[in-house]
Amino acid sequence: MASSKKAARQRRIIDELNIQPSLRIAELADRLGVSTETVRRDLDELTRDGLIARTYGGAVRRNTAEPGLNERHNLLVTERQAIARVAAPLLAGSSLLMIGSGATTVHVARRIAFEMNRITVITHSFGVATVLSLNPTIQVIVTPGLYHPGEGAIHGAQTLRFLEDFRADWAVVGASGLDDEGASDALIEASEVYSMMMRRSARTMIVADSSKFGQHFAARYTTWDRVDTVVSERAPTGRLLKAMDAGGAIVRTPAPSPFPGG
Structure with a gap:
């Protein structure tokens, strides 16, 4: 019974x-x-x-396929805000950032707009560009290419060629899934842009909430030995944590609340 x-x-x-x-x-x-x-x-x-x-x-x-960006913007808002609070200070001292598309990177970009000044950001995401416009000291460069309405972002060969002409301090990208093999995305076109951003940046930060742990999607765009920092609202465990540690990726999470139940 x-x-x-x-x-x-x-x-x-x-x-x-x-x-x-x-x-x-x-x-x-x-x-x-x-x-x-x-x-x-x-x-x-x-x-x-x-x-x-x-x-x-x-x-x-x-999901076997990620929800559209508009739906994702309404999910896990508290977790993504916590991720953004951890991620933005780690970028201090940068002159040029490359930021990928996604709901979590928009939260990070919004935090950057409040905490950083006089930097340049290259992005293929309309959402990222929009929230960065809150700070007039930040110069935003939007890549050329083909517009993907479901993601609110630009992809394609023109995008990749454009990114090749720059060298950034950090690439800040999201992911649909994180498993022991690396980070993957449901959209192949997005994964190509993330991979190029990583190649053209001195360091890479992946920002992703814990619902992505243990998930794998169509296009793997990196292995853990190519990632410097992973920011999430809580730390992974088991095989995923061991794989990140073995690859040298440092996991950063919010500090525990000093207040019970906080």
């Missing part, structure tokens, strides 16, 4: 995530009428079965 109740409850969790792709533990507990401890156990089991992806304090549905 208890087993059937658990199965029904876990089906309900998946149904809720199909309606709202990102949910907090407290929200699920309220909707299901159970304790937060019960929800945590269910989420852990569903994650082990590969049906969902755990985040700090909740879960997201697991």
Whole structure:
């Protein structure tokens, strides 16, 4: 009887995530009428079965293809803001940055606009360029190329040729998936741009929330020995952490809150 109740409850969790792709533990507990401890156990089991992806304090549905950018902008906002707060100070002292497309990189760019001055940023993302315009001391160069409306970004051969003429201090890029083989993206065209940005930069930072851990998508654009820093809202574990350590990638996460429950 208890087993059937658990199965029904876990089906309900998946149904809720199909309606709202990102949910907090407290929200699920309220909707299901159970304790937060019960929800945590269910989420852990569903994650082990590969049906969902755990985040700090909740879960997201697991996709074989990434949602469109407009949908991603509404997911994991708290996690991405935390990532941006860690990432931006690490870029201090830079003169030229290359920033890739994605929901997380837009959060990082917004933070850069508040914390940095008199720098140049090259990007293929309209969202990144827009939030950087909040700071008039930042010179923004948008690459040429073919516009991809689903990603709000520019890709293609013209983009790659343009990037070859520059040398940046940092490439800041996102990812659809992070596994022990490296970082990958659901969009092949985006992965080509990220790879070129990395080649034309002295250092590389990948910014990605923990729902990307253990996931692999169509286009792998780097291995861990080519990445300097990974910023996420929580640290990876197991094979992924070992692979990052072996490749020399340093993982940076927010400092723990000094306040209980913070």
